[in-house]
Amino acid sequence: MRFEIDFEKHLTKGFFLQxxxxxxxxxxxxxxxxxxxNEYLAAMIVEAEAYLxxxxxxxxxxxxxxxxxxxxxxxGGTIYVxxxxxxxxxxxFVTEDEGKGCAVLIRAGEPLAGIDYFKKVRGDVPEHxxxxxxxxxxxxxxxxxxxxxxxxxxxxxxxxxxxDFPDDKIGVSERIGIAKSNDLKLRFYLRGNKSxxxxxxx
DNA sequence: AACATGATCAACT
DNA sequence: GTTGATCATGTTT
Numbered sequence: 001m002r003f004e005i006d007f008e009k010h011l012t013k014g015f016f017l018q019x020x021x022x023x024x025x026x027x028x029x030x031x032x033x034x035x036x037x038n039e040y041l042a043a044m045i046v047e048a049e050a051y052l053x054x055x056x057x058x059x060x061x062x063x064x065x066x067x068x069x070x071x072x073x074x075x076g077g078t079i080y081v082x083x084x085x086x087x088x089x090x091x092x093f094v095t096e097d098e099g100k101g102c103a104v105l106i107r108a109g110e111p112l113a114g115i116d117y118f119k120k121v122r123g124d125v126p127e128h129x130x131x132x133x134x135x136x137x138x139x140x141x142x143x144x145x146x147x148x149x150x151x152x153x154x155x156x157x158x159x160x161x162x163x164d165f166p167d168d169k170i171g172v173s174e175r176i177g178i179a180k181s182n183d184l185k186l187r188f189y190l191r192g193n194k195s196x197x198x199x200x201x202x
Numbered sequence: 203a204a205c206a207t208g209a210t211c212a213a214c215t
Numbered sequence: 216g217t218t219g220a221t222c223a224t225g226t227t228t
Contacts, residue, residue, distance in 0.1 A: 049206070051206075058206065059206090060206080063227095063228080066227080066228090067227090068226080068227070082206085082226090083224095083225070083226065084205060084206065084207060084225095084226090085205060085207050085208085085223080085224065085225080085226095086205090086223075086224030086225030086226070087207075087208080087223065087224050087225080088207050088208070088224095090206060090207085092206090105206055107206085133207070133208070134206070134207070135207050135208060136207090136208075175206070176206075176207095177205090177206055177207070178205095178206055179204085179205090197207095203227100203228085204226105204227085204228080205225105205226090205227080205228100207223105207224105208222105208223095209221105209222095209223095210220105210221090210222095211219105211220090211221090212218100212219090212220090213217100213218085213219090214216105214217075214218080214219105215216085215217075215218105
């Protein structure tokens with residue numbers, strides 16, 4: 001797969017202001033680029049979940065604004081990182097207008113650049129597992145709560161347009177690992193991709 | 203008490 | 216290859 005990092009092709013604010021479900025769907029095939037210590041990391045997003053502002057009890061924003069979920073209420077294109085189970089971090093891209101409280105959880109990626117860095121922080125695992133699962137994805141890109149409120153419009157952190165997959169290549173399912181609102185089909189993934197974290201129920 | 207998880211291990215197909 | 220049980224770990228409710 002040919003891929004060249006090019007900030008000129010980054011997704012602009014308008015992309016993230018769209019409906020959360022649509023952003024989650026369209027993020028499949030896009031590339032997250034981050035520059036750390038003068039080294040570029042890049043991965044194609046292959047799995048993402050939408051967390052809505054309304055009628056979604058699994059969304060962190062369902063309880064209103066709190067200290068933790070505060071970044072979720074920022075404008076589309078902002079980063080929301082939280083710590084889960086005391087050990088892992090999860091990265092979200094905030095969507096829609098400021099004050100709404102919705103975001104897309106990035107659950108898995110296929111490494112395109114910075115493989116050595118990913119291996120360094122993730123250990124000796126097969127390449128397709130380096131960024132598989134939300135905790136592993138965040139770990140590979142070294143996201144922590146320090147990154148909260150950063151935006152995706154800078155040369156050292158942005159999302160680049162890349163592949164456009166037709167609907168028949170995209171799986172849709174219930175979200176993973178939640179107890180509430182698990183009837184909602186808000187998880188999107190690239191069918192047949194080895195980096196997708198959980199086995200899809202279809 | 204729950205939590206948008208992952209590593210490990212045993213058992214299986 | 217898969218599945219299921221178990222648990223580490225700290226923050227939020």
